[in-house]
Amino acid sequence: MDEVPLSFDIPPTRTVDVQGASSIPxxxxxxxxxxxxxxxxxxxxxxxxxxxxxxxxxxxxxENFPKGVEIRANENGWMxxxxxxxxxQTIWRKRKNSFFRPKAFLIMDSMKSHVSENxxxxxxxxxxxxxxxxxxxxxxxxx
Numbered sequence: 266m267d268e269v270p271l272s273f274d275i276p277p278t279r280t281v282d283v284q285g286a287s288s289i290p291x292x293x294x295x296x297x298x299x300x301x302x303x304x305x306x307x308x309x310x311x312x313x314x315x316x317x318x319x320x321x322x323x324x325x326x327x328e329n330f331p332k333g334v335e336i337r338a339n340e341n342g343w344m345x346x347x348x349x350x351x352x353x354q355t356i357w358r359k360r361k362n363s364f365f366r367p368k369a370f371l372i373m374d375s376m377k378s379h380v381s382e383n384x385x386x387x388x389x390x391x392x393x394x395x396x397x398x399x400x401x402x403x404x405x406x407x408x
Contacts, residue, residue: 266306266352266373267403268319268344273299302343304335304352314356319348349378353387372396374403 282289304317317335321342337348373379
């Protein structure tokens with residue numbers, strides 16, 4: 266399980282036009298600094314679990330999202346302990362066959378919200394084992 270920061274608008278870094286043009290229009294949206302976080306997870310067998318989106322705002326967006334996508338919001342737009350506990354309740358505990366095979370193994374990075382005592386206790390009560398990837402090493406994992 267990991268989080269991926271995403272932006273609504275990614276301005277281009279290159280332009281293409283006729284040589285000698287005095288100006289080149291670039292179309293962007295007004296959402297240049299607006300971002301959100303996607304929380305993604307998959308099982309060892311390749312099964313993808315429902316995503317969670319965390320928006321950088323105080324209230325939940327009123328838009329209609331696809332069924333199965335969990336939506337959260339906070340002022341920072343990233344995972345915190347409260348949202349992590351919510352992810353455990355709405356995604357982790359409802360995964361396929363979790364009732365019949367409660368023992369599981371969850372691999373996460375060392376983000377503060379992943380390693381809090383409340384999160385560890387919630388995973389322990391769900392009979393889960395956890396592995397924490399040391400900071401800065403997630404990109405080096407070849408699972």
